[in-house]
Structures are given as structure tokens and as C-alpha cells.
Amino acid sequence: MSSGFNRSGRGKSKFVLGALVLGCIPLLVSTFAANVTVGTGSLEFGQGSQQATACDSTVYVAMGEEWHASPTAQDSSNGFFRVRAVTVSNLDLTTCAGKKLRVRLIDGNSAEITSGPTPESKVLQITLPDQAPTSNISDPVMLGLSYLTGIGTPISTPLLANVSLSVVGTAVYDGTTLSAANADATFYLDPTAATVNIDGQTVRRTTVETVNNPRA
């Protein structure tokens, strides 16, 4: 027997069902969103990579990290992996002789990351030897290590960084044997880890530039 009460009850049931379905949607969305999160956030992919157009068409970059403890009252094991060094590998020191080599790090917001003691220190630069060396060089003065602003203006500030130009040993990038045509230039941002401590997770892009003008 059909009655107005039954119809009313069916309508009420549909309303409850509809409310339940609508209530589920945010929960489902949040669950799926949480599942696709990797690490500390979304990761970018390498659409921006391109071959070099400078003195060497096949240089590579390798970033070395190390643990930097930063304990808090709540968490004695707190810390992060700081960028210890940036290595430009497979450098041909014959074709790049006398040129300046610049490295900078860029974060996920396309902002240059400070790599020196002052906020405007955005670029690390060395001058490659006029003649390809036969042994490793780790003298920052000999290699003219310096800080530059983002637009390439030299900064006069004490050096916290160090550098090595290696032609003997094993390449950081791929473990091949080093030579003058396959050299490693490694920039150590702050070997003491006292001042320049960049969280490796913030670096999303690196740039390697060579400068032709010896006066630059």
C-alpha cells in the first residue's frame, strides 16, 4: 500500500544518501592527493635540460651532499643534507683554456640561491688555466675563485668556498678516469659548514656558464 509517508521516507533516504556521497568527496580527494606527494613536495622534471653551447658541448653536473645536524629541543636527530660541493665534470681544459667558469644554484621558484657569505653572492667563478694542467690544482687563488652577483659583478668578500680542478683520479660524475680532456672542477661551498648551508632539497636547477671575455 503506497502512502504519502512512504514517499516521504524514500525522499528522506535519497537526501541522506546524497549527503553521504557529497561528504565522501573531500576525503577521497585528500587521500589521493596525499598518496601522490613524494618526499617534501612535488618534483620537477628535466624539460629544461639542454646541451652546452660553450667551449665544451658535453659537460655534466654532479651535486654532492652531506648531513648537517641541526638538533632541536623537540628532535635531537633533526638536520638536513646540505650541498657540500658542485662538480662540473668532463671539462675539456684544452678547448676551455683561459675561460672563466661560473656555477649557480636555483631553487624551485627560479630564484638564485645565495652561495657565499653575503646575500648578493649568487655565483661562484674560477678562471681555467691558460694551459691544460698535468696535475690537480686545489689552490683557490691560482684558480681565481671568487663570488659574483647574479648579473656577474665581482664581490669583494672573504672566501668561504674552496675549489679543486682535477685531471688525475676518478671523475665524480661517472667514475671514469680523469684527464685534461675529461677534468672535474669541484666547487666546495663552505668546507667548514659554518655559514653556507644550502638544503639540497631546495636546489632544482643548476647553471654552468663559460665566459669568453678574459677581462670579465
Add this chain to the structure above:
Amino acid sequence: MFQNPRTKTIAFAIGGLIALTLSASFADELIPQDSVVEAPTAPYEETLTPIVAPEDTSTVLAVVETVTVAETIGNSPIATPRATPQASAQMEEELSESETPTVEILITPQPRLTLHMPPAIGIDPRSRSYLMGSIEFWGTSTYLACFTGSGVALDVGTYGAIDDFESENFIVQGDRSQNLMISGTGAAIKALLRTPGGIRIFNSSAGLSGRTFTLALTALTSASVDQSYCGASRAISTSFFSPLKIDLGIVKGSGTLK
């Protein structure tokens, strides 16, 4: 409320869906997303340290030019666990009680171990290998470190050479494979990982981008590479190779117009 069986079924189904979703949300909250992995706190139970035979360093000194990195570390003091006097006394006491002593190698329950690895490792998008130096851990004296590569293999020590090694206190097994196990003291394992050769993760046929590898640490009383101990680990961390954007270019000096 639901007199119609069909409506009732739908209501049950939706109720189940809500319960599933809520449990997934709670699970998501409970599972740590961060790279820092700390095993749940468990009371550390003092276990017997086996009596260690005195190390023999003369062999290493005699053939220093031919030993591998693993051998050098394996024969060094850092690879040798120290037996405390109390533990040794206890051990001797137990030995006298029984003719066939059995020493539990796996510490049960596992002590609190801290393991740090970056969740994402920025690499050149063309990289086929990466020298991994960013591993930090502490919490006990002797470990089994189980590395598992997903689409990558692991090479420890001299690159390109199989550095498998076994001594009483330090073992490397599975070098240049997807399943590498290193067992010994924490200092010995760290020393091996931080030698110039270190641990290199590689794929000989394709790039590393998007690949992962996992490290599981298990606390042991003495060095062992019994793979079943890997499963007992409560400190596990995974790193993902994230391709950096790379810009390479040439900069020319400014010129003065006349």
C-alpha cells in the same frame, strides 16, 4: 530508515567506502612521509657480544698495494667490535654452562635506530651513475645495511670492480648488484661509504632519473649478511633520483659602442 533493500545495499556500500577512506586518511597520517626513519622505541636489551679474535693487521701491511677498500676497512680497528669486560665475562660463564653455545645475532626487539637519507637526490638528467655520500645513521654498534635498487645496481669501493669481502667482523656481499649487503660496525660501514670510491649507484643502460633505491638497517650483535635479517629492519629509507634542470651556456663580455 532504509526499507528498500536496494537502498539499504547502497547505503551499506557508501558506509563501507567512508570507513575505507577514513582508515586510509588515518593510515596516511600515521605513516611517516619524511626521510627520517626512526624505529619505534623499544627498550634496548643488552645482548652478549661475542668474543672477538685479535685482529691481524700484518697481512694488510704486507700486501697494502693489492687490498681492496673493503679489505682495508675490514681489517681496521673500526671494523672490530669491542667486547666489554662484563659481556666477555658473561659469555665465558655461559660457555662453561653449555658445550654448544648459540649467540643470537639479531637483536630482538630492534633498538631505536636513526637513518637519514635525502628523499630526493638532484642529479644531472643525463646521469647514469651517482656517487652517494648522503647517508647518515646511528643507534647501535653493529649493523646489517641492506641496499635494494629499483632499476639500479650498487657499486661499493673501487668502481667497476667486485669488492665482495668477508672477515669475522666485516662483510660485503652483492657488490655491483641490485641487492648489496654490508655488515659490520657503524664506523666501518660509514668509512666504506665515504672513501673516494664510496657507493656508486648506477644503471649501465639507461639514466637514473626516476629510479629509486632503499636502505634498510638492522641492528645485530655481530656481522652477518643473512638476508632474512633485512626483513627484520625497522629503519628503512628510500631515495628518489630527481633530475635537475641544467642550463649550460656561454656569456660574452659587454662591448663599448663608439
